[in-house]
Amino acid sequence: MSTNRLIYLPLGGAGEIGMNCYVYGYGPAGKERLLVVDLGVTFPDMDTTPGVDLILPDVxxxxxxxxxxxxxxxxHAHEDHIGALAHLWPDLKAKVYARRFTAAIGRLKLEEAGLPLDTITTVxxxxxxIxxxxxxxxFLPIAHSIPESSALVIDTPSGRILHSGDFKLDETPVVGEGWNPDLFDSIAREVPVKVLMCDSTNVFSPLPGRSETTLQAPITELIKAQKGMVVATTFASNVARLKTLAEAAQAAGRTICLMGRAMQRMVKVAQxxxxxxxxxxxIPPEQAAEVPRGNLMLLVTGSQGERRAATAQLSRGKYLGxxxxxxDTFLFSSKTIPGNERDVIRIMNAFSExxxxxxxxxxxxxxxxxHANRPDLEAVHALINxxxxxxxxxxxxxxxEHARLAAERGITADVITNGMMVNLTGDAPEVVEYIETGRVYLDGSVLIGAMxxxxxxxxxxxxxxxxxxxVILDENDELLGEAWVExxxxxxxxQRAPxxxxxxxxxxxxMLNGAGRKVLRDEDKTEEAIRRVVRQVGVEEIxxxxxxTVVVSRMEA
Amino acid sequence: MSTNRLIYLPLGGAGEIGMNCYVYGYGPAGKERLLVVDLGVTFPDMDTTPGVDLILPDVxxxxxxxxxxxxxxxxHAHEDHIGALAHLWPDLKAKVYARRFTAAIGRLKLEEAGLPLDTITTVxxxxxxIxxxxxxxxFLPIAHSIPESSALVIDTPSGRILHSGDFKLDETPVVGEGWNPDLFDSIAREVPVKVLMCDSTNVFSPLPGRSETTLQAPITELIKAQKGMVVATTFASNVARLKTLAEAAQAAGRTICLMGRAMQRMVKVAQxxxxxxxxxxxIPPEQAAEVPRGNLMLLVTGSQGERRAATAQLSRGKYLGxxxxxxDTFLFSSKTIPGNERDVIRIMNAFSExxxxxxxxxxxxxxxxxHANRPDLEAVHALINxxxxxxxxxxxxxxxEHARLAAERGITADVITNGMMVNLTGDAPEVVEYIETGRVYLDGSVLIGAMxxxxxxxxxxxxxxxxxxxVILDENDELLGEAWVExxxxxxxxQRAPxxxxxxxxxxxxMLNGAGRKVLRDEDKTEEAIRRVVRQVGVEEIxxxxxxTVVVSRMEA
Known part of the structure; x- marks a missing residue:
């Protein structure tokens, strides 16, 4: 009698946008063989993670x-899907599979971390x-805002899973393969899809998504109309957008210069x-200054207002000459991700000045x-069924909201968030275990737990x-000199104290002079009494x- | 020969949204008599002002x-126009004028600060x-998102100024006086307006603004359709919105409960x-728990995700029982101010759970x-001319953008930002001086300079x-014991050190044992050497x- 089961366990990305890491398992309970999909990061902010460099899933x-x-x-090669690869691979040491472009980006990360490049197999x-x-x-080619994004057909003894990856229904995505409904239709007809794991990012966007090609005419028109230098920013990984912007610049007789390390790297790898x-x-940045402004177009990093990227640098003054x-004209060919508004607005005002x-x-x-908007998601639900x-x-x-949308169509759907292990063997996802998971911070050069x-x-x-x-106490536990505060x-x-x-x-x-030996002999009591005084003066005065931080030094006899 | 001049000097609000404080002056240069319009605050954020309670203009x-x-x-009584009154009045000690509702809010602030209430004269x-x-x-009644907002007609020997205040062109604002184009037309015909100082908040909004009354039907319909408890949030000072929400609840047979101090205070003062x-x-919150959920409507503070307001409290669990x-249904009858997205989204997800x-x-x-949108601003430009x-x-x-818009109509317009003193006596604003100004932080109970x-x-x-x-050094400037680190x-x-x-x-x-007396005798050199070691180990290890913070204690012989 088989006791094999098919399980699903998100460790990141389910209950947040970012840090994607999904696990599938098949086998006897507790002995399932595991398949990991994506190892992404998410980004810190001053409110909750000051000083942190990157946030990784706790694996x-x-x-x-x-x-x-x-x-x-x-x-695919977006940071929220591949960004943790080099940081977490040493803990997992499994074989990595990706398509050509994604694999190339992944190998750059491994190389920087000094890890073996043959870890990644190009598929x-x-x-x-595989x-x-x-x-x-x-790997099913699917359109997204980066080349070679893939949906996954995962066949298991318990049935077929379609893992959508990040996608949009763009049949003409400018770069790379477009959405091919016939391919997905044939996949679903060949073997019925037991579970569709599906991107939910734009479920609240009510109108059908638009193709990348719809931008070509307006961007070309915009650039042609400008007299001064034109600078445009978008995500460096949006290679199709870079192409659209560069071609528009070319049509306007402008020379193109890429600025920002990520931008140059992405174009290089894509080529x-x-x-x-x-x-x-x-042309390289050092030649850009020689081109007349009206004939120049810069493509720069930093659409989210990142402090060290080219956009922010340009907003603060001269950058690379x-x-x-x-x-001049500055085009944000991008959307501001929630949380980045202040940084982007600060840059806009600097440019305005x-x-x-x-x-x-x-x-x-x-x-x-x-990402696919609500009507697009509905079309995929219908197609894959x-x-x-x-x-x-x-x-x-x-x-x-996405689960609700699917349920409306009669599809069994459940909200499964990070750490919930579900059994997918039956007709509905069944929660079998809650795994302790969470976030790990890359803080400088070390990993620290979020908790x-x-x-x-x-x-x-x-x-x-x-x-x-x-404070320094003498051998009789008496204060030597005075307390020192920094x-x-x-x-x-x-308010009163100068x-x-x-x-x-x-x-x-x-306080210390009057405290008595009973307090001063006891490390904890002394510290607590000191803390109390500092806080009390703090409240009164400021x-x-x-x-x-209390440091009590004791002189020995 | 008269050397009198008319000057304008913004100390806050020109180059930012928030912290409004505008100064007019008339008289001989350097001896102008001054008129201050508004004393507002702006709000801190973790990125730039952690721990700060309020941000005030430097006056x-x-x-x-x-x-x-x-x-x-x-x-008017929005915090970005009145919030600094009680904090800054003691430095200015001038007579304050406001309309009835605004004066009442102002007196509450003075009362809390223990300042004389007769400081404010109701006009x-x-x-x-006056x-x-x-x-x-x-004071010209004008519609805004708070009762009794006023535009100001300021007549001076150099001509008439129209200071718009915050406004929208709403002829039916539910509470208070609506936009009255005839009144403004008559003002402009009576005496030509020399300078229009004009609200620019929504200059990028391309469609005409809509009236508060347009919300009544959809909100009523929404609330009637709900079965569980309904909770709605908006700015507490948006008394018209509170009325719309409360009347919609009443129409749906629901009992209304106000939650959050600001909400209760605003309604009380408005009444x-x-x-x-x-x-x-x-009904008071303590009675709300007794009302069946389907018959209850809460109006709560915290539309911007403020941690201590009712909305955030409800998102964390039980609040006031x-x-x-x-x-249940939670309605954000509000727009998220840029920078507050993360807090609001966090709350939405907590409710979703x-x-x-x-x-x-x-x-x-x-x-x-x-606020008035771009077409509304254009209508005002045309009306006031x-x-x-x-x-x-x-x-x-x-x-x-606003200056550009006015210039398109042939109106002389200039961008004047905080600290720029302009002479308005002639036909165009002429910058005569740059005043050192900026921000002051209320940090706990004390004011500190931003710089x-x-x-x-x-x-x-x-x-x-x-x-x-x-570290403790003995009488020979030698290290006593060991250095202590917290x-x-x-x-x-x-990375290596456990x-x-x-x-x-x-x-x-x-380092200290090998440093020698030349270093250790010198306070600055010792501290610098210690800092260098700490940072070096920091870089290597983390x-x-x-x-x-370095504390060197020296034992005397």
């Missing part, structure tokens, strides 16, 4: 079972198939892998999304400032309770 | 000339006029001042803006963490340079 559940991992599949798309234990996987052809000739001037004309996406005229639908790649509200308290302490430092108190991130003056540190010192010295 | 220029201030006018609207030195001021009449009966449940139906403004179906236009209440990009470095240090603490180093907001382990603090201590002890 310790996988790492503890790494002998059971048959393969790691990367669907051909459907009908080629075998990974009980899984047979085919080397044969994904991008007929891209107009570009180039400076924006009155009469320079007299630069700022053009944003203008409600879609100069930008289209890479799966027995079950599990929404992925979305915040909770997206997953819930370690390190970042919580940094947030407290930012909100409350810091006070160092040093402030960091706190005002020098209080010197906040001095006010704390005198209160502390008084209306704040600072964070406190 | 030291005004404070140094306070004997020249004839009056402070408050146009009647046009045709009543005299303030060379200025004659009339007491006669601005709000026929507001449906409400009430809990959201599956099948509870099974609550979330309804947002749906592209304007359940919310309208309080001023000799000059100075855009205000906008970021640089708004001011620039004092306190907040910069707090940001550094958040990004880099903090290390305290304590970490705050840093990982306990490094104990980061211990690794720093041993490097420090080694890829970060922490902030460092």
């Amino acid at each position: 310790s559940w996988l790492a503890e079972r790494r002998d059971r991992i048959e393969a790691i599949i990367i669907t 051909e798309p459907h009908p080629a198939q 075998e990974a234990g009980p899984f047979k996987v085919q 080397e892998t044969g994904v991008l052809t007929h891209f107009p000739r570009t 180039i400076e924006m001037k009155e009469g 320079m007299g630069v004309n700022i053009v944003d996406d203008q409600g879609g005229k100069y930008h289209v999304s890479g 799966p027995a079950m639908l599990v929404p992925m790649h979305g915040e909770h509200r997206h997953l819930r 370690d308290g390190v970042i919580r302490d940094r947030i407290r430092l930012a909100l409350n400032g810091h006070v160092t108190v040093t 402030l960091y991130g706190l005002p020098a003056k209080g 010197d906040l540190a001095a006010a704390m010192e005198s209160e502390l010295t008084e 209306g704040k309770k600072p964070e406190v | 030291s220029w005004l404070a140094e000339r306070r004997d020249r201030i004839e009056a402070i006018i408050i146009t 009647e609207p046009h045709p009543a006029q 005299e303030a030195g060379p200025f004659k001021v009339q 007491e001042t006669g601005v709000l009449t026929h507001f449906p009966r409400t 009430i809990e959201m449940k599956e099948g 509870m099974g609550v139906n979330i309804v947002d403004d749906q592209g304007g179906k359940y919310h309208v803006s309080g 001023p000799a000059m236009l100075v855009p205000m209440h906008g970021e640089h990009r708004h001011l620039r 004092d470095g306190v907040i910069r240090d707090r940001i550094r603490l958040a990004l880099n963490g903090h290390v305290t180093v304590t 970490l705050y907001g840093l990982p306990a382990k490094g 104990d980061l603090a211990a690794a720093m201590e041993s490097e420090l002890t080694e 890829g970060k340079k922490p902030e460092v």
Whole structure:
């Protein structure tokens, strides 16, 4: 009697947009062979993760079972799908499969981390198939905002899974393969799809998505109409958009210059892998300053306002010898991701001060999304007609709405979020276990757990400032000299005290002189008494309770 | 020969949305009598102002000339126009004028700060006029998203100024006086308007603004269709919206409960001042739990995701005995202000997890803006036909676009930002001086300058963490014992070192033992050497340079 089961366990991306990492398993309970789809990152912010460099999924559940991992599949080369590969691969050490362009980007990451490049195997798309234990996987070309995005056909002894990856229904995506409904129709007819795992990003967008090609005419028209220098930004990985922008510039008789490391790298890899052809000739930044402004077009990184990217640099002044001037035009051929508004707006205002004309996406005229909108999702539901639908790649509200949408069509659908292990063997997803999972922070050069308290302490430092108190006790546990206070991130003056540190010192010295040996002999009691005084003076003088580090030194007889 | 001149000097609000404070002056250069319009605040964020409570304009220029201030006018009771009154009034001590509702809100602020209430004089609207030195001021009722917003007619010996305040062209604003084009037409015909100072907030919104009344039908329909509890949020000061929401609830047979201090206060003041009449009966929160969910409607604070407001509290669980449940509906009858997206989205997802139906403004179906859109601004330009236009209440990009729009009509228009003093006596604004101005932070209970470095240090603490180093030197300037290190907001382990603090201590002890008297006798050299070691170990072990507090104690012989 077979007790094999088919399981699904998202470790990232289900209940958030970013940090995608989905696990499938097949085999006896607790002994399933595992297939990992994507190893992505998400990005930190000052509110919740100050000082952090990258956020990765916590894959310790996988790492503890790494002998059971048959393969790691990367669907496409966006950072939220591939960004954690080099950081987490050493814990997993499984074979990685990706299509040519994605594999090339992945190898660059492995190379930087000093990891073996043959870790990644380049695969051909459907009908080629890879075998990974009980899984047979085919990569189906599908349109997205990066070349060679793939949906996955995952055949298991329990039935066929269609993992959509990130996609849109664009039949003419400018670069790479377009949406091919006949292919997906044939996949669904060949073997009925048991479960459709489906991108939920744009489930709240009510109108059908538009093709990348719809941007060509308006962008060309816009660039032709400009007299000064034209600068455009978009995601570096949106190679199709880069091509559209570059061709429009060429049509307007402009020389093209790529600025920003990511931009140059993406175009290079896209060309080397044969994904991008007929891209107009570009000049290096050091030659750009010699081209008359009216004949120049820069394609730059930093559409989300990233501080170190080319857009932000240009907004602060000269960058690589180039400076924006009155009469120039800056095009944001992009959408601002929620949370990045302040940074983008700051840049727009800096350009405004320079007299630069700022053009944003203008409600879609100069930008289209890479994800399927609600009517597109409905079309896919109808085409694939799966027995079950599990929404992925979305915040909770997206997953819930997507499940509702599928249920309307009579498809069994459930909201499954990070850490929920579900059994897909039967007719409906059945939750069998809750896995402890979460986030890991790359902080400088080390990985720290999101729950370690390190970042919580940094947030407290930012909100409350810091006070160092040093006291020296002699061999009789009596205060030697006076308490010493140093402030960091706190005002020098209080409401009454002209010197906040001095006010704390005198209160502390008084307290310590009167505290008695019973308190001062006890490390914890002494520290607690000191903290209490610092906070009390803080509240009285500045209306704040600072964070406190206490160092008590004891002189030995 | 008269050397009198008419000047304009924005100290806040020109080059930003928020913190409005505009100064007019008339008289001999350097001796102008001054009129201050609005004393607003803006709000801090974690990225740039962690731990700060409020941001105020730096009015030291005004404070140094306070004997020249004839009056402070408050146009309306939004925080970005009145929020700094109680904080800054003690530095200015001039007479304050406002209409009834605004004055009542202002007096509440003065009362909390223990300031004299008779500071504020309640004024009647046009045709009543106040005299303030060379200025004659009339308050013109104008529609906005708060009751009794006023445009100001400011008559000076140099001509008539129309200061728009915040406004929209709503002839039926549900509460308070609507836009009255005849009144404004008569003002402009009576005496030609020399300068129109004009709200620029929505200059990028291409469609005409819509009336508050357009929301009544859709909101009523929405609430009637719900079965569970309905909760709605909007700005507490949007009294008209509260009325629309409450009346819709009443029509659906629901009992209304106001939650959140600001909400209760605004309704109370609006009723007491006669601005709000026929507001449906409400019950206090402690009675709400007894009402069947299907018959209950909560109106709550926190539309921008503010952590301590009712909306956020409800998203975290029980609040004042009430809990959201599956099948309830939460309506955001509001727009998310740029920068608040993450907080609002976090709350939406928390509600989604509870099974609550979330309804947002749906592209304007359940919310309208309080500011004039581009076509509305054009209509005002045409109606008033001023000799000059100075855009205000906008970021640089708004001011620039607004000036461009006016110039298209042949109106002289210039972008004047905070700190630029312009002479308006002639035919065009002429910049005569740059005033040092900026921002002041209310941090806990004290005011600190934006450039004092306190907040910069707090940001550094958040990004880099903090290390305290304590060393004790004996009477011969030799290290007594070992260096002592305490970490705050840093990982306990490094890449190689199992104990980061211990690794720093041993490097420090080694360095100090070998440093020699020349270094150790010198306070600065010792500290610098210690900092260098801490940062070096930081970079090697965790890829970060922490902030460092060094305390060197010296034992005397």
